[in-house]
Amino acid sequence: MPKSPIVETNHQVMFYDSDAAGVVHNIAYLRYIEKNRTLLGVELGLDYKEMSKEQTYGAVIRTEIDYKSPALLGDEIMVRGWLAEIGKVRFWCAFEIIRTEDQSKLVSCKQQLALVKMPGGKPLRLPAEWREGFNNG
Numbered sequence: 001m002p003k004s005p006i007v008e009t010n011h012q013v014m015f016y017d018s019d020a021a022g023v024v025h026n027i028a029y030l031r032y033i034e035k036n037r038t039l040l041g042v043e044l045g046l047d048y049k050e051m052s053k054e055q056t057y058g059a060v061i062r063t064e065i066d067y068k069s070p071a072l073l074g075d076e077i078m079v080r081g082w083l084a085e086i087g088k089v090r091f092w093c094a095f096e097i098i099r100t101e102d103q104s105k106l107v108s109c110k111q112q113l114a115l116v117k118m119p120g121g122k123p124l125r126l127p128a129e130w131r132e133g134f135n136n137g
Contacts, residue, residue: 004083005043009036010100013075022073029065029107033095036081037111040093044083044130055118061090062112069099069106076100086131089123090114 009032017028041048041058051057071077077097084094090112097107115124 005040006080006082007036007040007043009039009079009081011077011079013071013073013077015073017071018073024071024073024075026065026067029067029071029097029109030063032077032079032097033081033109033111036079036095037093040081040083045127056124057116057118058113059116059121060111060113063109064111065107065109067107069104071097071099071106077106083130084110086126088125091126091130 011032013024013028017024019025037058038048046058076099078100079095079097081093081095083091085092091114093111093113095107095109095111096105097109098105115126116122117124
């Protein structure tokens with residue numbers, strides 16, 4: 001398996017994450033994933049505060065998500081994310097959401113991203129150390 005930091009974030013399902021039946025809204029899963037992806041970026045050397053000053057941003061190009069089983073109000077869940085694939089300009093991150101009580105996988109997700117320079121939206125080459133570290137894993 002290629003070298004990539006694996007970032008784990010823990011959450012408890014709250015009222016604002018769920019509907020009247022206590023089932024997590026699909027958008028809440030994406031919010032959990034976004035928090036994990038931001039922390040994964042930090043592990044990969046992307047200082048989002050500095051990037052914001054330089055007007056460089058990670059842009060989500062595509063999200064593929066499979067909802068396997070619902071999380072419920074009060075569940076403790078863990079999101080695990082890692083860098084899954086690297087190209088010259090685009091990269092994929094993979095995520096899974098697991099209910100900690102029984103270790104059941106609730107969600108699998110992949111997101112394709114690119115680093116872009118604003119305001120023009122010009123794609124940037126990915127850091128060489130990502131490709132080197134990933135390909136030597």
